[in-house]
Amino acid sequence: MIIRDFSGFIENVESNFIPVVSSRFSQEEYIEIDLSEDNHRLDVIDVSSSKAFEIYINRYLKENNASIAYGGYNEIRGIYRRSTHFNQENPETERNIHLGLDVWCDANTSVLAPLDGKIHSFKNNTGFGDYGPTIILEHTIHDIVFYTLYGHLSIASIANIKIGEKIKQGQEIAVLGDASVNGDYAPHLHFQVIKDLQGNMGDYPGVSNRNDIEFYLHNCPDPNLLLKI
Numbered sequence: 001m002i003i004r005d006f007s008g009f010i011e012n013v014e015s016n017f018i019p020v021v022s023s024r025f026s027q028e029e030y031i032e033i034d035l036s037e038d039n040h041r042l043d044v045i046d047v048s049s050s051k052a053f054e055i056y057i058n059r060y061l062k063e064n065n066a067s068i069a070y071g072g073y074n075e076i077r078g079i080y081r082r083s084t085h086f087n088q089e090n091p092e093t094e095r096n097i098h099l100g101l102d103v104w105c106d107a108n109t110s111v112l113a114p115l116d117g118k119i120h121s122f123k124n125n126t127g128f129g130d131y132g133p134t135i136i137l138e139h140t141i142h143d144i145v146f147y148t149l150y151g152h153l154s155i156a157s158i159a160n161i162k163i164g165e166k167i168k169q170g171q172e173i174a175v176l177g178d179a180s181v182n183g184d185y186a187p188h189l190h191f192q193v194i195k196d197l198q199g200n201m202g203d204y205p206g207v208s209n210r211n212d213i214e215f216y217l218h219n220c221p222d223p224n225l226l227l228k229i
């Protein structure tokens with residue numbers, strides 16, 4: 001398979017909605033959210049504060065009578081300017097384009113494997129603005145190997161797992177962490193589909209700069225092609 005065909009492959013893996021967090025939530029309880037720098041409602045939010053951001057997310061859910069907010073793929077975000085992990089003075093090399101799909105819901109919400117696979121690697125990516133505890137699953141379908149990444153988990157989620165451990169579709173693999181362990185974010189899952197891990201273990205860039213975005217959009221297609229929320 002050549003890399004330009006990968007998005008179409010992911011889109012055709014499953015035909016129906018696949019929950020990646022607790023199955024108690026129906027598809028109708030999800031609502032898309034815009035967290036891009038074009039959303040001027042964020043101008044009055046202290047995005048450097050995980051608590052303020054959590055209040056904003058919860059208010060948005062209440063206003064829209066929803067349980068879970070999702071979105072963010074290929075979204076240019078201003079929130080990353082709070083952390084030197086992403087921010088640089090040169091706008092060409094500043095990493096602010098999101099490569100995954102975020103699912104915003106409460107800490108301790110269960111995280112589910114969308115497909116059969118095995119644990120490829122895991123790591124606690126500590127640091128302000130990073131993933132915190134992270135799991136990467138490896139999947140093989142029709143002899144094609146690819147990966148899914150789960151970031152912003154709880155510490156306990158990576159305490160008793162092993163590389164190579166088999167995982168079944170729909171199995172709980174983790175729970176979401178809170179701001180004290182997840183890189184200082186409002187609780188959410190960063191879910192990313194990756195064709196080539198480029199040798200990474202327990203980590204992979206979830207945010208790109210302008211210079212590298214073409215490569216990353218090919219290597220990391222829209223996760224909603226798979227999930228179909």
